[in-house]
Amino acid sequence: MKLAALAWVVATSAQAADAIRPGVDYHSFANVDEFRVRHVALDLAVSFREKQLSGHADLTVHRQSPAARALVLDTRDLDIRSVSLLNNDSGSTPLVFKLGEEQKYLGKPLRIEMPAGTADSIVRIEYRSRPQASGLQWLTPAQTDGKKHPYLFSQSESIHARSWIPLQDSPQVRVTYSATIHAPDGLVAVMSAAHGPVGARPDAKGLTAYRFEMKQAIPSYLIAIAVGDIEFRAIGERTGVYAEPGVLDAAASEFADLERMVAACEKLFGPYRWGRYDLLILPPSAPYGGMENPRLSFITPTVIAGDKSLVALIAHELAHSWSGNLVTNATWRDFWLNEGFTVYLERRIVEALYGERRERMEDALGLQSLRRDLADLDPAHQQLALDLRNEDPDDGVTEVAYEKGKLFLQFLESRFGRDEVQAFLRGYFEHFAFPSIHTEQFLDYLRANLLAQKPGAVTAQQVQEWVYGPGIPALAVLPPQDVFKPIDGAREAWVAGSLATASLPARSWSTQEWLHFLDNLPQAVRGERLAELDKTFTLSKARNAEIALSWYRNTIRNDYAPAFPDIERYLTSIGRRKLVRPLYEELMKTPKGAAFARAVYARARAGYHPITVTSIDAIVSPQR
Numbered sequence: 072m073k074l075a076a077l078a079w080v081v082a083t084s085a086q087a088a089d090a091i092r093p094g095v096d097y098h099s100f101a102n103v104d105e106f107r108v109r110h111v112a113l114d115l116a117v118s119f120r121e122k123q124l125s126g127h128a129d130l131t132v133h134r135q136s137p138a139a140r141a142l143v144l145d146t147r148d149l150d151i152r153s154v155s156l157l158n159n160d161s162g163s164t165p166l167v168f169k170l171g172e173e174q175k176y177l178g179k180p181l182r183i184e185m186p187a188g189t190a191d192s193i194v195r196i197e198y199r200s201r202p203q204a205s206g207l208q209w210l211t212p213a214q215t216d217g218k219k220h221p222y223l224f225s226q227s228e229s230i231h232a233r234s235w236i237p238l239q240d241s242p243q244v245r246v247t248y249s250a251t252i253h254a255p256d257g258l259v260a261v262m263s264a265a266h267g268p269v270g271a272r273p274d275a276k277g278l279t280a281y282r283f284e285m286k287q288a289i290p291s292y293l294i295a296i297a298v299g300d301i302e303f304r305a306i307g308e309r310t311g312v313y314a315e316p317g318v319l320d321a322a323a324s325e326f327a328d329l330e331r332m333v334a335a336c337e338k339l340f341g342p343y344r345w346g347r348y349d350l351l352i353l354p355p356s357a358p359y360g361g362m363e364n365p366r367l368s369f370i371t372p373t374v375i376a377g378d379k380s381l382v383a384l385i386a387h388e389l390a391h392s393w394s395g396n397l398v399t400n401a402t403w404r405d406f407w408l409n410e411g412f413t414v415y416l417e418r419r420i421v422e423a424l425y426g427e428r429r430e431r432m433e434d435a436l437g438l439q440s441l442r443r444d445l446a447d448l449d450p451a452h453q454q455l456a457l458d459l460r461n462e463d464p465d466d467g468v469t470e471v472a473y474e475k476g477k478l479f480l481q482f483l484e485s486r487f488g489r490d491e492v493q494a495f496l497r498g499y500f501e502h503f504a505f506p507s508i509h510t511e512q513f514l515d516y517l518r519a520n521l522l523a524q525k526p527g528a529v530t531a532q533q534v535q536e537w538v539y540g541p542g543i544p545a546l547a548v549l550p551p552q553d554v555f556k557p558i559d560g561a562r563e564a565w566v567a568g569s570l571a572t573a574s575l576p577a578r579s580w581s582t583q584e585w586l587h588f589l590d591n592l593p594q595a596v597r598g599e600r601l602a603e604l605d606k607t608f609t610l611s612k613a614r615n616a617e618i619a620l621s622w623y624r625n626t627i628r629n630d631y632a633p634a635f636p637d638i639e640r641y642l643t644s645i646g647r648r649k650l651v652r653p654l655y656e657e658l659m660k661t662p663k664g665a666a667f668a669r670a671v672y673a674r675a676r677a678g679y680h681p682i683t684v685t686s687i688d689a690i691v692s693p694q695r
C-alpha cells in the first residue's frame with residue numbers, strides 16, 4: 072500500500088517535470104511574455120530569378136515587462152542583413168542581433184538586443200528569403216496553367232511564416248499588417264488583406280508596387296501572398312474569385328454559390344467580420360485543399376470538378392472566418408479548436424445550401440475517414456488536445472482534429488439541442504473574437520455557458536474523455552450511415568456477382584455516393600472486375616480528383632496495371648498532400664509498388680510544394 076502510494080508520487084512528479092503546459096507554444100522561440108509584436112509592415116521585392124523575397128519588415132514591438140532586454144523572433148532559412156531601431160526623426164540606430172542554432176522543425180531564433188526604456192518601438196529587419204523557404208513555392212511558367220509566367224504563393228500554417236518573414240511565429244500573437252510588394256511588371260500580387268491603389272507604372276527596376284493593409288489583428292499563420300498572372304471575377308457583391316485567366320471561367324461557375332454561402336453562415340453564426348470574401352485558385356501543386364487566409368482563401372484547383380460536388384471545401388474555408396480566424400487556437404496543441412469547429416460549421420452550411428441528404432453523406436464519409444486515420448494512429452495522437460512537442464505540427468493534421476472535433480460538438484448538440492449549441496457558438500465567437508485561446512480556456516467557457524444550463528446532461532468526466540482520451544468515445548452520437556444503404560446494396564450485389572457492372576445504377580450517383588462505393592470495396596477485387604468498372608465508368612480518367620484517388624487506391628491494392636499510367640499522370644500533375652500521400656503509402660506496401668513510387672516521385676518531387684515534399688520524403692525516402 073505504502074509502496075504503491077510512493078510509486079504514484081514518483082510517477083506524478085516525474086510527469087509534472089515534463090507535463091505539457093496549456094497555452095505554452097512549444098513551436099516558437101518568441102519570448103511573448105517579454106515583448107509582443109503588434110504590427111508588421113513589409114516592404115518586399117519579388118525576384119523569380121533568384122527565388123527570393125527581399126526587403127524589410129518593420130515590427131512594432133511592445134515591451135511587456137520592463138526588465139526585458141532581448142527580443143527573440145522566429146526565422147527559418149532567412150538571411151538577415153541588418154537590424155535597426157527606427158527613431159522618431161526618421162533616422163535609425165543599429166541593433167545588435169544574433170541568429171541562434173538551428174533546431175529541428177523550428178528554424179533559428181533571432182535574438183535582438185533592445186535598448187532599455189521605451190515601451191513601444193519599431194524594429195527594422197532587412198532580410199531576404201532563400202529559394203528553399205518552406206512556406207513559399209516558386210513555380211516555373213511550365214507549372215502554371217498559362218505556361219507563360221512564373222507564379223509564387225505562400226502557405227504559412229502551421230509554422231512557415233517564419234521562412235519568409237522574421238516575426239513571432241506563434242498563433243497566440245496577433246498582429247495587424249501592411250505591405251508594399253514590388254512585383255515584376257505584368258504580374259499581379261495579392262495578399263490576405265485589403266488592397267490599396269496599385270502603382271500604375273513599373274519603377275526603374277521594372278517592378279510594380281502593390282499596397283496591402285490588414286487592419287484586424289491576425290495570427291502570423293494567416294499572412295499570405297501570391298504573385299502571378301492573376302485576374303479577378305466578381306461573384307456577388309462582396310465575393311469573387313482570383314485565378315489565372317484560363318481557370319477563371321471554370322472557377323467562377325464552380326463557386327457561383329459563394330455569396331449565398333457567406334449569407335448562410337452569417338445567418339447561423341453571426342456577422343462576417345472581414346469585409347470581402349474572395350477565393351484565390353492556386354496552381355495544382357498547392358499542398359492543401361484550402362487555406363483560410365482572411366478575406367482571401369487559397370484554394371486547390373482540384374476541387375473544380377465541374378459539378379460543384381466538392382464545394383464543401385469552400386464552405387470549410389469560409390467557416391474559418393469565424394472558427395479559426397476570429398477565435399484562434401493559441402498553440403498547435405489546440406488545433407482542434409480551429410478545425411473541429413470548422414467542420415461542424417461547414418456541415419451546417421452544406422446543409423443550408425445543399426440539403427440534409429448531402430450533409431449526411433459528408434458526415435458519414437467523414438466518420439469513415441476518421442476511422443481509417445485512427446487505425447494507423449497511436450493513442451497519444453488520437454486525443455483532441457495533442458502533445459506535439461518535438462514534432463512537426465504539420466504532422467498533427469489528422470482527421471482527429473477535424474472529424475472527432477466535429478463529433479464532440481455533435482455530441483453536445485445531442486444533449487442540449489441544435490438551437491442551444493448554435494446560440495452557444497454565436498456567443499463564443501462574439502466573446503473570443505480576436506484573442507487566441509487554448510483548449511482549457513474553451514472548456515471553462517463551455518462549462519459556464521452551455522454545460523451549466525442543464526446540470527448533469529454532460530459530466531466533467533465525459534468532457535475529459537472527449538478531449539484527453541483516445542479513439543471515438545463510446546458515448547459519441549455517430550452519423551447514421553443509412554443514406555448510403557442503396558449504395559451498399561449495389562456494391563454487395565456487384566461483389567457477389569448477382570449484379571452486372573453495366574447494371575450498376577451509377578450514372579445517377581453523386582460524387583459522395585461514388586466515394587462510398589469505391590472506399591468500401593473489398594480489399595481484393597479481381598482484375599477483370601476492375602477492368603469492367605474502368606471500362607464502363609472511365610474511372611482511371613476520372614475528372615473528379617477525389618473519385619480518382621479512391622479508385623487508384625483500389626487499383627494499387629489489386630495491382631491493376633492499366634491504371635498505373637494514369638496514377639503517374641495524377642501524381643505528377645497535382646501536389647495536394649491529402650491526395651498524393653495515400654497513394655504513395657499504398658504503393659510502398661509492395662516491392663513492385665515501391666519501385667513504381669520511387670520512379671514517379673523522382674520525376675514529381677521537383678514540382679511539389681516543400682510541405683508535400685517533407686511528407687512524401689518520409690514515406691518514399693529516395694535516399695535509402
Ligand code: BES
Nearest residue numbers: 228229359360361362363384387468649
Ligand atoms: N487550415 C487548414 C489547412 C492546414 C491545416 C494547413 C494545418 C496547414 C496546417 C484548412 O482549413 C483545411 O482544413 N484544409 C483541408 C480541407 C478541408 C475541407 C478539410 C484540406 O486542405 O484538405
Ligand code: ZN
Nearest residue numbers: 387391410413
Ligand atoms: Zn480547416
